Amino acid sequence: MVPDGSLDAARLTGALVRWFSELTHQGMFATDRDLRVILWNRWMEVHSERAASEVLGRPLIELYPDLSVRGLDQYYRDALSGRISVMSHGLHRHVLRLPPTNRDLGFHEMPQSGRIGPLSEGESVIGTVTTLEDISDRLASEAQLRKQIEVQQMARVTAENALRAKDEFLSTVSHEIRNPLNAVLGWTRILISRKDVDAEMLARALRVIDRNATAQVRMIDDLLDVARIASGKLRLEMQPVDLLAVTLAAVDVIGPPAKAKRIELRTSLDPKTARVLGDQQRLQQIVWNLLSNAMKFTEPGGVVHVSVSPVGKLTRLVVSDTGRGISPDFLPFVFERFRQSDASSARRHGGLGLGLALVRELVELHGGTVHAESPGDRQGATFTIDLPTAMSPEVRHNHVGNASMASIAAPSLAGLRVLVVEDEADSREVLAETLATCGADVMTATSCEEALALMRESAADQLPHVILSDLGMPKNDGFDLIRRVRALPPEHGGRIPAIAVTGYANPDDRQRALAAGFHGHLPKPMDPLAVATAVARAARQPDPQ
Secondary structure (H helix, E strand, C coil): CCCCCCHHHHHHHHHHHHHHHHCCCCEEEEEECCCEEEEECHHHHHHHCCCHHHHCCCEHHHHCCHHHHCCCHHHHHHHHCCCCEEECHHHHCCCCCCCHHHHHHCHHHCCEEEEEEEEEECCEEEEEEEEEEECHHHHHHHHHHHHHHHHHHHHHHHHHHHHHHHHHHHHHHHHHHHHHHHHHHHHHHHHHHCCCCCHHHHHHHHHHHHHHHHHHHHHHHHHHHHHHHHHCCCCCCCEEECHHHHHHHHHHHHHHHHHHCCCEEEEEECCCCCCEEECHHHHHHHHHHHHHHHHHCCCCCCEEEEEEEEECCEEEEEEEECCCCCCCCCHHHCCCCCCCCCCCCCCCCCCCCCHHHHHHHHHHHCCCEEEEECCCCCCCEEEEEEEEECCCHHHCCCCCCCCCHHHCCCCCCCCCEEEEECCCHHHHHHHHHHHHHCCCEEEEECCHHHHHHHHHHCCHHHCCCEEEEECCCCCCCHHHHHHHHHCCCHHHCCCCCEEEEECCCCHHHHHHHHHHCCCEEEECCCCHHHHHHHHHHHHHCCCCC
16 A cells, blocks of 8 residues: 555556456455455456456455355454465365355366465555465476376386396306306316226216206206397297197106106196197296296105196196195295295205296297196195197197107217318317217318318218308308308209207397208207207208209
8 A cells, every 4th residue: 555645656556456456377356354355356257257346345254155164264364463374275275165056167176375464554454465376287296296206216116126136136146057067167177187087986977067067058048038038039930739748758857856856756648638839849848847846846755746638729737746835925926037935045946036937928928828826835836827729630639658859869870971160179079079979970170261171172972961060150150151152063062951050049040040051050058869860850851952
C-alpha cells in the first residue's frame, strides 16, 4: 500500500493491482480483515473456474466452507495477527477445492505450493494475501529424480553382486583347473625323474593323468559352451536321434566310476521310445551332465536311476538319485549359471556350477523343458526332461542296444599314407604315434612350406592319401595350406582329402574349415579313436571338386 495524497503512488498501486490481477503463472487473491475477497487474479479464475465477478466481495469461508471444517482457517487468523504461513503441497493441496458437485473439474487435484500472509498498510494489518503456485512439474521432476536414484541404486547393487559373483567364479575356476593340473604335472614329473617306475605305477599314473586331463577338457568345453549360448553362436545340427542309444552310451562311460564309488546305476529304457529331434552331441552332453551331477552328490552305497520313456508326443528322460538332495532355498536357483549351493572354500564337491545351467540352456534350445524336484537335504533329487519327438514315420525305430564309442574298435589304417602338418612338436608326435599305431605310414611337416615341399618331392604313387593339418600355425596357417594344395593339379595332390586339426572348436570354425576345402574338422584335444576314424572316413570320401 502507498500513502494517501500521492498521485504517482496511486497510479503505481493501480498498475500493480492490474498486473497482479492479470498474472497467469501464479495464483493470487486478497481479502480484507473480514476475509472478504478483494482481489482474484486471472490464474485463480482459470484454475478455480470462478470468475472474479463471482467471488469479489464474498467471504472466503462462504466460498470454501471446508477451510473451517479442516481447520485451515487458522492460517488466515494467523495472517490477520501478522504471521506468515508457508504451506507444503501435502498440507494445502485442497485449500481451495471446488464444491462436491464440481470436484472433477481439476483445481482440487492440483498440487500447490502456497503462502498466506498479512496485507499491511503501515503498521496496520488490513487483510490477507494468498499466493498459490502449481508445482505439478516440480513434483514430477522430483518423482523422476527419485526413480532415477532408485534405478541407480539398484544398478549399483546389481553391479556389486555381479562383481562379487565374478570374483567368486574366477576363484572357483582357478581352483578347479589347478587341481587336475596339479595331478597331471605331478605324475608327469614323477615319471620323468624316477628310474624305478614299475608297470603298476606307470599304469596308475597314466590313469590319473588321463582322468584329470579329461576333467580339464570338460571344464573348458563348458566355459566355451556358456559363452556361445550367451552370444547366440551355439548351433545345433538337428536330426532324428536315438535317445536310448545316447543314454546307454553315457551310462556305459559313467559305469566304471560308479562302480568304483559303490553306487548302483539302474536303467529303465522303454524300447517303444521314438527318436527325438535334436543334436546328438548336445543330447549326449545333457545326459552326461545329469548323470555326473547325480554321481557327484550321491554317497557310496547309494543309487542313481535313469529312465527314458514316451509320454504322449514327448520323450521323457528322468535322472534320480538317493544323494544329498537340494534345499528348498536353493532349488529355485539350481539351473542358474555359476550358482552352487556351497561356494565356500570348504565345500565337499568341486565343479564350476555350469553343468545344470548348460542342461537347461541346451534342453530349451531343443524346444524341451527341464525341472528339478527334491524333498530336501539328504533326500535325493530328481531331474525330469521332456523333449519333442521326431514325428515322421521314417524316424521310428527299434532299439539296437549300446552304441558307446568305448566299445568300438579303432579302424585299421594299414596301407594309408598320412601327412601330419603341425608346428608344435608334442602335438605332432602324438598324432604321428596315434596314426602309426593304427597301421598308417606317417609323414610329418612342421609348416605349410615344408608340407608343400614334401608333396613336390614325392612321386605320384607316393603322395599322401590324407592330409592332417593344424589350422593355427605361424606365418602360413592351415587355411593357406589347403588353398595352395587345392590349387595343385590332381596328379600333384590337388584333390587329396584333408582334415583340419585345431584348438578353434566353434561351429563357425568348423564351417569355415569345410568351406576352405577340408573334408573334416577335429577340435583339440582329440581322442585317438576319433582321429583314426576321421582319417579312415576321409580316405574313402570322393575328391573335392
